[in-house]
Amino acid sequence: MTRILWISILLFVIIFMVASCKTQKGLKQDIGEADLKNSKDSVQENHFDLSDSLLEGEQGDASQKQTPGKGDAKSRTSAVADSSLKNYKYSWTDSENIPPVIIIVDDFGYATGSLLQSFANLPKEVAFAILPDLAHTQAAAQAAQNSGRDVLIHCPMEATISKTSPGKRYLKPGQDGETVRDMLDSFYAQMPMAIGLNNHMGSTATQNKDLMQTVLEHLRTKGLLFVDSVTIGNTAGYRLAQSVGMRPIKRDLFLDVPDNSDATIAARISDLGRFRGRVEPVIIITHCHNNAKLVALQKFLTQIQDMGVRLTSLSGWYGSGGVALGN
Numbered sequence: 247m248t249r250i251l252w253i254s255i256l257l258f259v260i261i262f263m264v265a266s267c268k269t270q271k272g273l274k275q276d277i278g279e280a281d282l283k284n285s286k287d288s289v290q291e292n293h294f295d296l297s298d299s300l301l302e303g304e305q306g307d308a309s310q311k312q313t314p315g316k317g318d319a320k321s322r323t324s325a326v327a328d329s330s331l332k333n334y335k336y337s338w339t340d341s342e343n344i345p346p347v348i349i350i351v352d353d354f355g356y357a358t359g360s361l362l363q364s365f366a367n368l369p370k371e372v373a374f375a376i377l378p379d380l381a382h383t384q385a386a387a388q389a390a391q392n393s394g395r396d397v398l399i400h401c402p403m404e405a406t407i408s409k410t411s412p413g414k415r416y417l418k419p420g421q422d423g424e425t426v427r428d429m430l431d432s433f434y435a436q437m438p439m440a441i442g443l444n445n446h447m448g449s450t451a452t453q454n455k456d457l458m459q460t461v462l463e464h465l466r467t468k469g470l471l472f473v474d475s476v477t478i479g480n481t482a483g484y485r486l487a488q489s490v491g492m493r494p495i496k497r498d499l500f501l502d503v504p505d506n507s508d509a510t511i512a513a514r515i516s517d518l519g520r521f522r523g524r525v526e527p528v529i530i531i532t533h534c535h536n537n538a539k540l541v542a543l544q545k546f547l548t549q550i551q552d553m554g555v556r557l558t559s560l561s562g563w564y565g566s567g568g569v570a571l572g573n
């Protein structure tokens with residue numbers, strides 16, 4: 247009887263152990279799947295967060311001031327995504343002042359006659375970004391120099407989705423270093439008064455680290471600034487600048503997106519409030535395509551002047567970089 251009892255207890259223990267083992271294994275599998283699921287989710291989230299944060303960064307790095315934790319998390323995400331891309335940080339103070347504003351007008355090279363002259367009559371702090379290889383490239387460079395303003399080489403670069411080509415010649419991933427440097431030199435030769443370069447289009451090109459590294463290193467040797475137009479959130483341009491020993495400079499706002507209406511101007515004026523306390527200027531890009539854009543820019547300039555916001559120039563803030571104007 248005692249023997250039967252012992253066998254029963256032994257069997258019970260064995261059954262219990264097997265059952266327990268199975269449960270643990272099942273639990274582990276569940277945890278494993280959950281981990282996998284979580285990691286998949288987090289990868290997706292990170293992807294989303296990365297592109298989202300970078301796109302947000304286009305318009306609103308000012309959000310980092312209000313929510314530093316959020317900003318830190320985003321910086322970490324960027325770092326995880328690619329540790330070679332140095333984080334980009336602005337300096338903030340407790341001031342309620344809106345920082346100075348820098349205006350860059352893109353796409354000169356097409357404009358001529360009275361339209362070009364009207365843009366040349368804008369305050370001299372407003373920079374002209376001039377496309378190379380166009381009929382009125384020289385006229386725009388001359389008009390800019392005559393009016394004592396900064397010139398940027400508006401460098402055509404390959405875009406992801408665009409029906410129009412960036413230009414007759416443009417930078418794109420896969421080009422060897424010599425091709426890239428020769429093209430940059432050729433563009434620079436067309437406007438030797440340029441103090442730097444910003445990208446025209448370039449949603450594909452600026453994402454390519456190898457290409458941007460070559461571009462930035464060459465600009466550095468020439469003493470030229472690089473201003474990232476940020477035509478895509480995932481641009482490597484301004485993030486790589488620091489790692490090659492250059493100042494990272496990037497566009498904060500587009501003035502003429504989505505249109506040239508008073509509502510859009512009012513929205514951009516309102517956007518300026520998000521930069522209160524930032525030390526670095528707010529960099530705003532618009533275009534010289536037509537008179538409506540000129541009028542919108544004039545209205546914007548009048549409004550910021552009324553607000554007491556200072557207009558400054560790229561060379562005034564970041565140094566001339568290249569050949570000094572007027573020399």
Ligand SMILES: [Zn+2]
Nearest residue numbers: 352353446447
């Ligand atoms: Zn452009």
